[in-house]
Structure formats: C-alpha cells, structure tokens
Amino acid sequence: MIKEQALEKMNRINILFSFYEFLLTEKQQYVLQLYFHEDFSLAEIAEHMQISRQAVFEHIKRAEQVLDTYEQKLQLLKQHEEKLQHIAQIEALIANWEENNKDVILNKLEQLK
Numbered sequence: 001m002i003k004e005q006a007l008e009k010m011n012r013i014n015i016l017f018s019f020y021e022f023l024l025t026e027k028q029q030y031v032l033q034l035y036f037h038e039d040f041s042l043a044e045i046a047e048h049m050q051i052s053r054q055a056v057f058e059h060i061k062r063a064e065q066v067l068d069t070y071e072q073k074l075q076l077l078k079q080h081e082e083k084l085q086h087i088a089q090i091e092a093l094i095a096n097w098e099e100n101n102k103d104v105i106l107n108k109l110e111q112l113k
Helices: 002-023 026-037 042-049 053-074 076-095 099-112
Strands: none
Touching: 002 026, 002 053, 002 076, 026 042, 026 053, 042 053, 053 076, 076 099
16 A cells, blocks of 8 residues: 555656756756656765765655646646546547437547647
C-alpha cells in the first residue's frame, strides 16, 4: 500500500512537472529532473551539486510545493484528467456503437473543445 502511494505520488509529480516545468527555477528543474527522471538518489544529487543531502531534500520538497501551488491555481492536471475521462467515455460509446449514441458522442466531443 505504501509503495502504491509512493508510486502514485511520483507519477503525479512527474505529470505536474511536465505541465509546469518552465515555471520552476533552473535549480528546481535540475533537481527534479535528476531525482524523478534520472532516478538519482539524494546522496548522488548532493555529491553532484556539492550540497548536503538535506539541502537536496529541501529543494525537492519546495519544488513539489510550488508544483502543487501552480496546480491549485491553474488546474492543468485536473483539466487533463477530465479530458481523458471524456475520451474514455467516447471510446466506450464507439465500441458499443448504436445510432442513438450519436448525440451523446457529439455532446462529449463538444465538451472536449
């Protein structure tokens, strides 16, 4: 259960990072890139950047907070998830195609606009 939560959190941070990467400082971008994409440990990042492990940890935590703040304000992830949900519903309607689904499908497509 804890591993699932950690994986879910990592996936969320990665998605938020892809949306808001360029709103972070260069140092925040670099640390998150190393930690989440390159799979560096805190110790490896600390050695590479010549700072303490605690400083790396704090950089990561602060960057995560900034990403969460951007999401609260801009809600790009929420909108993305809603679009994916609409697409899944459209795919299900198409898979079970009936002529009377046409209006429902058109309505869902309009919502995606």
